[in-house]
Amino acid sequence: MSFRAPVRDLALALKIAGHPALAATAFAELDEDTITAVLEAAAAFTEEELAPLNRKGDQVGARYENGKVIAAPGFADAYKAFVAGGWNSLSADPEHGGQGLTKAMELAVFEMVHASNMAFGLCPMLTQGAIEALDLHGTERQKRLVLPRLVSGEWTGTMNLTEPQAGSDLAAVTTRAEPDGQGGYRLYGQKIFITWGDHDAAENICHLVLARLPDSPPGVKGISLFLATKREVLDDGSLGVANALRAGSIEHKLGIHGSPTCVMLFEGAQAELVGEVNNGIAHMFVMMNAARLQVGVQGVAIAERAFQQALAFSQERRQGRAVWSAEYPTPLYGHPDVRRSLLLMKAKIEAARGVCMTTGVLADQARLAAEEAQRATARARQELLTPIAKAWSTDIGVEVASMGVQIHGGMGFIEETGAAQHYRDARIAPIYEGTNGIQAIDLIGRKVPMENGGVMDALCADMSATVEDLVATPGLDGVAARLEAGISALERATDWVLKNKGPNALAAATPYLKLAGDVIGGWMLARQALAVAGGEDAWSRSKAALARVYASQVLALAPGLADGLTENADDLEAVGADALGA
DSSP, X not given: OOOOOOHHHHHHHHXXXXXXXXXXXXXXXXXXXXXXXXXHHHHHHIIIIIHHHHHHHHHTOOEEETTEEEOOTTHHHHHHHHHHTTGGGSXXXXXXXXXXXXXXXXXXXXXXXXXXXXXXXXXXXXXXXXXXXXXXXXXXXXXXXXXXXXXXXXXXXXXEOOBTTBSSOGGGOOOEEEEOSSSOEEEEEEEEEEETOSOSSSSEEEEEEEEEOTTOOSGGGGEEEEXXXXXXXXXXXXXXXXXXXXXXXXXXXXXXXXXXXXXXXXXXXXXXXXXXXXXXXXXXXXXXXHHHHHHHHHHHHHHHHHHHXXXXXXXXXXXXXXXXXXXXXXXXXXXXXXXXXXXXXXXXXXXXXXXXXXXXHHHHHHHHXXXXXXXXXXXXXXXXXHHHHHHHHHHHHHHHHHHHHXXXXXXXXXXXXXXXXXXXXXXXXXXXXXXXXXXHHHIIXXXXXXXXXXXXXXXXXXXXXXXXHHHTSTTOHHHHHHHHHHHHHHHHHHHHHHHOOTHHHHHHHHHHHHHHHHHHHHHHHHHHXXXXXXXXXXXXXXXXXXXXXXXXXXXXXXXXXXXXXXXXXXXXXXXXXXXXXX
């Protein structure tokens, strides 16, 4: 089916996140008409250029031939069109050729890119992270010769962390960097799962690589960050010979077949240090944190695509007689349980979109707010929300895509309908850029304890203030009661997490993140409903209905989730693998 970019929903999510006020104060030229024009132009591009390639990308995929990777059919030309349209440079610094727009605007555009063609979107997504890393930590040479070409899209970027023995445990990285005696380095080692590690869509590829120098300290404290390009970059900016790195193969994956996931071999590749020696993890985290929020947006995007297909199918497919219609056979949408599923899918999408766009606006505020105190407050809340945006949104992507298959019934299990592709594509997002379990541990271990819990306390206080507005708005008092109970459950769970360390807290990490996401997502929907309250059109009226459905189906469960996560981990410790396998 065709894809329709959710421009109006994206604009609402940006509005409740505070983007209009940010734009008005930091960007005099970025008025509402300009924002709308950018979103509508992105919608047209993704609908017309990228969405038609999505199915072919899944069916044919990228190819590995004679030691080189060939992009999926149409992808190379689409990438050139993407670059020509200026979509690669939205939030980059104008000093390097960027447009200097907000990070939130870039996220909104990339949601449409990922929804139309997730496998394609991974290429420019990683380039954005490389741009941010080099902008902050690159040398003068790298900023002069490499950064502008990443911003323009002439070259693309990758992130090389994982090795066969070092997945999430980066302390186990063994790729080595040896000084070449001329101020540079030579890289030796193997990296796996490198997204768009090789392709024919751009003339050069810039690999950011974690590696160890001789005699570096053990563990993560001995890892440095290096830049190695597919073709060497000469001092005048021209391209030299092919570097001593190559794709050894591409992976055969469950989904995102159009995205070449490469095994990269570094066989004495010429490289440059990025940032400080032995501080590579901190430098790479600039790229990783950017990617984590983008992956959260991917979760929203693939959910949107799966939902749109399921909604269309529910109106086309006729089965049985429904209680709300005299027709026989009745479209599936006429059956209450199907309609409940679709409304819940839509509600979760909009809740997750709100979380991601709000996190993006906070990133902008942390950079652009007038006062340092405002920047610090925004930065702290952004850090708190980032693991939630990544993990909770991608879990919703899988859940909604699965529900989409279910609504298709047996036809959803058949590849020809395309519903299965969305489910397969969605499943990677909770895994890469830091598994969702790692995001949950980061949330309880690093983010919730910030300011002795004060950052989460301030967020809960803001959510509680919204409850008062809901009570005063006709039709939303029930949402107020559910949201208030959810906030109370989150506060209770937060107090427990702050008081408990070790196995008990680690065992509670994932349910705590889910609870936080569920409650904050409910807050997003409540604010959306308030923002359009009184509107007479069907779209405006639907926002209150979505908030009520979410309150009854999701927020109502929050107190029980809080109760459950505070149980200790004794059973987890006591039951060995042999007992489970008996």
